[in-house]
Amino acid sequence: MTPALPALSPTTRPVAPLLQLDGLTRRFKSRVALDGLSLAVGAGEIVGLLGPNGAGKSTTFQLLAGLLALDAGRVLFEGRPLSLHDPALRQRMGIIFQRSSLDDLMSARENLLLGARLYGLTGTRAQERVEQMLRLIGLQDRGDERVSTWSGGMRRRLELARALVHQPRIVLMDEPTQGLDEASFRTFWSHLRALRDAEGLTVLLTTHRADEAEMCDRLAVLDAGRLVATDTPAALASRVGGDILTLEAREPESLAAELRQRLGLEARVVEGRVQVEVEQGHALVPRLVEAFPAGRLASVSLRRPTLADVFLQLTGRVLGADQPTAEPARRSRRR
Numbered sequence: 001m002t003p004a005l006p007a008l009s010p011t012t013r014p015v016a017p018l019l020q021l022d023g024l025t026r027r028f029k030s031r032v033a034l035d036g037l038s039l040a041v042g043a044g045e046i047v048g049l050l051g052p053n054g055a056g057k058s059t060t061f062q063l064l065a066g067l068l069a070l071d072a073g074r075v076l077f078e079g080r081p082l083s084l085h086d087p088a089l090r091q092r093m094g095i096i097f098q099r100s101s102l103d104d105l106m107s108a109r110e111n112l113l114l115g116a117r118l119y120g121l122t123g124t125r126a127q128e129r130v131e132q133m134l135r136l137i138g139l140q141d142r143g144d145e146r147v148s149t150w151s152g153g154m155r156r157r158l159e160l161a162r163a164l165v166h167q168p169r170i171v172l173m174d175e176p177t178q179g180l181d182e183a184s185f186r187t188f189w190s191h192l193r194a195l196r197d198a199e200g201l202t203v204l205l206t207t208h209r210a211d212e213a214e215m216c217d218r219l220a221v222l223d224a225g226r227l228v229a230t231d232t233p234a235a236l237a238s239r240v241g242g243d244i245l246t247l248e249a250r251e252p253e254s255l256a257a258e259l260r261q262r263l264g265l266e267a268r269v270v271e272g273r274v275q276v277e278v279e280q281g282h283a284l285v286p287r288l289v290e291a292f293p294a295g296r297l298a299s300v301s302l303r304r305p306t307l308a309d310v311f312l313q314l315t316g317r318v319l320g321a322d323q324p325t326a327e328p329a330r331r332s333r334r335r
């Protein structure tokens, strides 16, 4: 008798990512919207897709939602390739698009019940799930009100509940908090995290907000349909290193040119102010004040880099802005 093979221990058994995008490619005539995007999303992870306008974020979501056909590439769920039209994939995914998909004339409960029925949940099971979701988003006392009377923040939380009513493993969210005020943004995220903890939810979202990007477990930066970086927010922020000096001046372009020529600094103009990335910012401040007499500089401020700076360095664009503002920074820096 052949001896039984030893069982793989949990540490040696390979764990497939929950969702794996493998070389996703989509063209619109001669324009390549997505150019071989590969990205793995692990179970229980909140992954943020960051990218300037036209980077390919919405195209990725439309492909995953089965609304567009792929030109090349494949999607694996728990290690198994799945067609984007496979009902099994639909069942495991919840999607929140930028535009509201709620029915304004219905109450919150009715909206959730409709969502549940679309995924085959009926009877007491559907009712229970609807009540559970209303509790999780903290709106159980308002469930019978018409959605049209609700605030933007409450509606976004209801969208989240509706995308999750059929208990998907992963939820895709296209700019879920766009237009929300600070308080609604915080509430939305605390519910999202509670859902992740309560239901083991995995999230793939797009955002233009640096504060939202900071909240993700991992970020994938897209530019012109290609993945240019993927890492934790902290690791990405440490790529910029050093300090960010911001200088206000009446003629920012000429000041930036002088900083480059006279001091050999990598200075660029970002939204009307001169920005310089340096290792020892505090040591440079007195030199700048000395080099540029009163009148040339209106103010100098020093801060640690944020994700918005990382984004600028990688893509040459300001996070959330429509137009390019600068060339992506060269790697070498004056120390």
Ligand SMILES: Nc1ncnc2c1ncn2[C@@H]1O[C@H](COP(=O)(O)OP(=O)(O)OP(=O)(O)O)[C@@H](O)[C@H]1O
Binding pocket: 028, 031, 032, 033, 051, 052, 053, 054, 055, 056, 057, 058, 059, 060
């Ligand atoms: N239906 C379409 N027909 C032609 N071109 C398209 C179509 N959809 C997207 N594109 C192009 O594909 C590229 C990627 O667009 P996409 O909407 O995915 O970008 P995005 O990252 O979502 O941008 P935004 O942040 O502005 O929503 C863009 O150049 C866009 O013009």
